[in-house]
Amino acid sequence: MKAFRGEILSVPEEGDVRHYPDGLLLVEDGIVTSCGPYADPGVPVEKLDGITVPGFIDSHIHYPQTERIASHGEQLLQWLERHIFPAEQAFADMDHAAAIAAFFLDELLRNGTTSALVFATVHTQSVDALFEAALTRDMRIVSGKVLMDLGPPGLRDTPESGRADSEALIARWRGKGRLGYAVTPRFALTSSDEQLAEASALLAAHPDVLMHTHLSENQGEIAVVAERFPDAADYLDVYDRFGLVGPRSVFAHCVHMSERAMERMAEAGAGIAFCPTSNLFLGSGLFDLAQRDRHGVKLGMGTDIGAGTSFSLLHTLGEAYKVCQLRGVSLDPFRALHLATAGSARVMGIADKVGALLPGQEADFVVLDPAATPLLARRTKGASIHDKLFALQVLGDDRAVAATYLRGKLAYAR
Ligand code: GUN
Numbered sequence: 001m002k003a004f005r006g007e008i009l010s011v012p013e014e015g016d017v018r019h020y021p022d023g024l025l026l027v028e029d030g031i032v033t034s035c036g037p038y039a040d041p042g043v044p045v046e047k048l049d050g051i052t053v054p055g056f057i058d059s060h061i062h063y064p065q066t067e068r069i070a071s072h073g074e075q076l077l078q079w080l081e082r083h084i085f086p087a088e089q090a091f092a093d094m095d096h097a098a099a100i101a102a103f104f105l106d107e108l109l110r111n112g113t114t115s116a117l118v119f120a121t122v123h124t125q126s127v128d129a130l131f132e133a134a135l136t137r138d139m140r141i142v143s144g145k146v147l148m149d150l151g152p153p154g155l156r157d158t159p160e161s162g163r164a165d166s167e168a169l170i171a172r173w174r175g176k177g178r179l180g181y182a183v184t185p186r187f188a189l190t191s192s193d194e195q196l197a198e199a200s201a202l203l204a205a206h207p208d209v210l211m212h213t214h215l216s217e218n219q220g221e222i223a224v225v226a227e228r229f230p231d232a233a234d235y236l237d238v239y240d241r242f243g244l245v246g247p248r249s250v251f252a253h254c255v256h257m258s259e260r261a262m263e264r265m266a267e268a269g270a271g272i273a274f275c276p277t278s279n280l281f282l283g284s285g286l287f288d289l290a291q292r293d294r295h296g297v298k299l300g301m302g303t304d305i306g307a308g309t310s311f312s313l314l315h316t317l318g319e320a321y322k323v324c325q326l327r328g329v330s331l332d333p334f335r336a337l338h339l340a341t342a343g344s345a346r347v348m349g350i351a352d353k354v355g356a357l358l359p360g361q362e363a364d365f366v367v368l369d370p371a372a373t374p375l376l377a378r379r380t381k382g383a384s385i386h387d388k389l390f391a392l393q394v395l396g397d398d399r400a401v402a403a404t405y406l407r408g409k410l411a412y413a414r
């Protein structure tokens, strides 16, 4: 058994804040056996210096876009053509994919992210490279080969090859480490009707896999979708008609949603990945948290690298706060922490395993340093936990991550 002592904070549900200023976390075989106020456990104790929170969970990110972060000058469709598709072509090469996967996962750990739902590319080897690297590190990573038979030349599969390659990857990786598979049609515009139907068949054939795509992100995109699918009620309805809207579906963005579409999302049990830095960077729009709250749709946080501008979910929460301010909603820092941990876990269907440091969950956690910079040290001196957490979200990033633990083992230290 391992015992950890320090200030511990977790938010398993919105409004359920568990804060132990002097806490004890007990871990056996990588699993939390108890988390509460400190009492002598009768075994050697490791001190955690800072505020310990559950590992961050990124519910939408693209690893092949790591090197294209901060690419200037375009909105979504032009940005994809000019910056992203050329970069993704390089992932036909396994060595390139392996090198970027290793850098990417190390960057997640440096930022305190222990689980993620990750876009690869159209190439099966891009998924193999990521899963191999995640297995080595013992990270909880969910990913899948991107389906895009209407993609640009060199970045296209077919409905048949997309189906067969996805099946092969599911068979190859099922049950290994903490990996999971997501059927991943890029978005409505890069798949034919035939391929969207194949994606639905994959989901039906494999009850343990997720469906991961983009929805209602950018006005230019939405206009082209409406042109191609004139009979659909809205963008969500396009996916719905192919059987792609259900409790295992994760939709990135959902910035421009009708009340009908939000209601349908709630009814279906589908989840949203809110990606504020990406939505600001591409000029996509401001996510409407109040609309989401009216319907109670499952909600998590995503960085959406490379349209997103930071790997840090702390920084992403600071930007989420600003987006909500522009919508007239004040995002509470405890609620924000919930969204980037247990909220994302629920969206990904792994809330029984990670996200809240509850007994029975895997012991993935991060030690945050509220004095990571001279300014943070001044701002947080003598502050309440609420105030410290908010300052960490607005002023913090990878510099504030003192250590990251996976299943109770140190995986990164600053
Ligand atoms: N929609 C389709 N592909 C992408 C992508 O790679 N990034 C973002 N942000 N939106 C998309």
Ligand code: ZN
Binding pocket: 060, 061, 062, 214, 252, 304
């Ligand atoms: Zn994305």
